[in-house]
Amino acid sequence: MATKEIIDDTLVMDNPEAVRPKRMTLNMGPQHPSTHGVLRLELELDGEVITWAKPDIGYLHTGIEKEFEVKTYHQGVTLTDRIDYLAPLSNNLCYALAVERLMQIEIPEHAQWARVMLAELTRLNSHLVWLGTHAIDIGAMSVFLYCFREREEILRIFEMCSGQRMMTSYIRPGGLALELPRGWQQRVKKFIDVFPSRVDEYEDLLTNNKIWIGRTKGVGFISVEDMLDLGITGPMLRAAGVEYDARKQHPYSSYEKFDFKVPTRTENDVYARYLCRLEEMRQSARIVKQVIDGIPPGRHAADVPNMTLPDREKMKTQMEALIYHFKIVTEGYRVPAGEVYQVVESPRGEVGYYIVSDGTSKPYRCYVRGPSFGNLQAVPKLIEGTLIADVIASIGSMDFVLGDCDR
Amino acid sequence: MISMPSEEIRSHPDADALLAANPEYLADVKFDRGELTLTVPAEHIVAVGRLLKLQQEYVRLSTVTGVDWYPAEPRFEVVYHLLSLSRNVRLRVKAKLPGSNPEIDSLTGVWRSANWYERETFDLFGIRFRNHPDLTRIMLPEDWEGHPLRKDYPVTGTRV
Numbered sequence: 001m002a003t004k005e006i007i008d009d010t011l012v013m014d015n016p017e018a019v020r021p022k023r024m025t026l027n028m029g030p031q032h033p034s035t036h037g038v039l040r041l042e043l044e045l046d047g048e049v050i051t052w053a054k055p056d057i058g059y060l061h062t063g064i065e066k067e068f069e070v071k072t073y074h075q076g077v078t079l080t081d082r083i084d085y086l087a088p089l090s091n092n093l094c095y096a097l098a099v100e101r102l103m104q105i106e107i108p109e110h111a112q113w114a115r116v117m118l119a120e121l122t123r124l125n126s127h128l129v130w131l132g133t134h135a136i137d138i139g140a141m142s143v144f145l146y147c148f149r150e151r152e153e154i155l156r157i158f159e160m161c162s163g164q165r166m167m168t169s170y171i172r173p174g175g176l177a178l179e180l181p182r183g184w185q186q187r188v189k190k191f192i193d194v195f196p197s198r199v200d201e202y203e204d205l206l207t208n209n210k211i212w213i214g215r216t217k218g219v220g221f222i223s224v225e226d227m228l229d230l231g232i233t234g235p236m237l238r239a240a241g242v243e244y245d246a247r248k249q250h251p252y253s254s255y256e257k258f259d260f261k262v263p264t265r266t267e268n269d270v271y272a273r274y275l276c277r278l279e280e281m282r283q284s285a286r287i288v289k290q291v292i293d294g295i296p297p298g299r300h301a302a303d304v305p306n307m308t309l310p311d312r313e314k315m316k317t318q319m320e321a322l323i324y325h326f327k328i329v330t331e332g333y334r335v336p337a338g339e340v341y342q343v344v345e346s347p348r349g350e351v352g353y354y355i356v357s358d359g360t361s362k363p364y365r366c367y368v369r370g371p372s373f374g375n376l377q378a379v380p381k382l383i384e385g386t387l388i389a390d391v392i393a394s395i396g397s398m399d400f401v402l403g404d405c406d407r
Numbered sequence: 408m409i410s411m412p413s414e415e416i417r418s419h420p421d422a423d424a425l426l427a428a429n430p431e432y433l434a435d436v437k438f439d440r441g442e443l444t445l446t447v448p449a450e451h452i453v454a455v456g457r458l459l460k461l462q463q464e465y466v467r468l469s470t471v472t473g474v475d476w477y478p479a480e481p482r483f484e485v486v487y488h489l490l491s492l493s494r495n496v497r498l499r500v501k502a503k504l505p506g507s508n509p510e511i512d513s514l515t516g517v518w519r520s521a522n523w524y525e526r527e528t529f530d531l532f533g534i535r536f537r538n539h540p541d542l543t544r545i546m547l548p549e550d551w552e553g554h555p556l557r558k559d560y561p562v563t564g565t566r567v
Contacts (some may be wrong), residue, residue, distance in 0.1 A: 010522060022482060057546070058545055058546040061546040061547065063555060064557055065531075066560075066562060069562070070562050089435075100442070101441075104440070128510065132459060227468055228466050228492070229466075230522060231467060231468065231469065231518075231520030232521050242492070244492055249495055250495075250497075296510050307507065337440070338439055338440060340440055341442060341488050341497065350469065352469060352488065354486065354488065364474070365474045365475075367472045367486075369469060369470045369488075373523065373527075374469075374523075377523045397501075402461075
């Protein structure tokens with residue numbers, strides 16, 4: 001960390017009491033471990049109190065939005081994984097829904113339910129990483145190991161479905177890339193049956209832990225008006241008592257058929273955000289259970305031959321299927337001109353894809369609203385006037401991913 | 408100017424509210440795939456933003472971004488996505504800007520969240536926002552040349 005002391009010379013001359021350095025500018029990041037990636041915070045300190053803060057982003061900007069414009073809609077899915085690398089399936093889902101709305105196709109209910117399950121497992125995955133790293137930041141080492149034990153099992157489920165642990169590209173426009181693998185019900189059920197007891201384990205470690213409470217209660221307050229005005233979404237907003245969740249307010253992919261609660265708190269501090277996310281994990285487990293019990297039979301993708309890839313078997317036996325496969329892979333499918341803004345509730349908040357189509361097989365413009373970008377904008381409001389030691393807790397409670405922020 | 412039959416516009420309360428306040432606030436109305444798009448003359452954007460926030464309860468500005476229609480004129484579109492929590496509706500507002508010296512008033516005075524989104528749009532499209540408190544590049548380095556999301560900016564290649 002680089003430090004720079006600013007001493008006002010004239011002040012020292014006139015007033016001997018002011019010999020003590022007044023303000024200090026401190027660079028936190030971009031390599032600071034608790035900034036989870038490459039966030040740089042410029043802080044101005046008066047003793048231990050932060051008087052001014054400015055987040056500096058862009059270190060992970062990779063021009064994904066530009067790259068969308070030269071890839072076909074079919075290829076674009078792979079980019080969506082890499083935006084928010086802790087919640088790839090939420091981004092896959094949002095992109096797929098946007099393209100499907102442009103194409104105006106309906107996908108089978110079986111695929112919709114499978115998507116819900118995958119999106120909720122992704123939420124668990126992301127919240128587990130958040131909880132583990134947030135706890136490590138504050139000094140509770142062991143929680144991290146417990147969280148990653150469960151996360152490993154989720155990644156294995158993803159691997160079983162798509163062949164990939166993280167960059168899944170499993171949810172595609174038109175449905176899923178492949179059928180759900182044989183035996184997925186037993187595998188997911190085995191995991192989800194024990195998962196709530198695992199959440200109890202984390203709670204045993206933290207919820208009544210005096211150090212945890214001391215570090216998190218009453219820390220990181222920001223008023224609801226500021227939150228709405230600054231564009232904060234997701235669990236942070238819900239921990240302030242605003243019951244906004246896109247899964248309830250603007251249901252997509254059959255979410256309206258599931259029974260779950262949107263957990264809210266009113267304390268609006270780091271501790272409340274922690275409790276909110278833990279309760280969200282329990283609710284996600286409930287949703288996954290409902291999928292296993294009630295998933296309707298059907299196909300994994302819509303029957304739109306010029307958009308969804310044909311089965312492998314058909315390609316070997318039917319001329320038509322082979323031609324469609326060739327066309328989709330080489331030149332892609334044409335999407336009618338128009339524009340949509342599709343929103344999905346990702347673990348971090350509102351993910352939005354704004355796709356403009358000009359009638360060709362490549363998006364004319366694909367804008368991604370990453371929830372981390374919107375949330376990070378409020379960092380100064382969150383930490384100005386607080387102690388520097390609380391910065392770690394405050395920004396940890398935002399749960400941002402810089403890949404999602406910088407794109 | 409307006410491409411929609413007037414009785415249909417009246418059925419959308421937001422479009423109706425804008426017309427009632429000032430008939431010049433609305434250049435075009437489109438309803439497509441369940442989403443309402445209002446196109447607003449660029450010079451009225453702040454007045455429209457304030458009206459939509461205070462009167463139509465759009466408390467949240469979700470995003471600001473741009474679209475480049477090069478080589479067509481007017482070349483740029485600035486696109487705003489709004490959300491009303493109380494009414495549970497979304498709205499898209501657009502303003503069109505010319506290719507030479509694209510400038511529009513900043514909405515940071517209406518929604519503070521516009522700050523970073525406008526900086527991003529400035530950075531990647533080169534659209535200037537008047538009265539913005541800190542209009543600097545946000546994604547790219549300060550000494551970067553050009554605006555990558557413009558259509559005449561190459562996708563690949565090396566700098567010479």
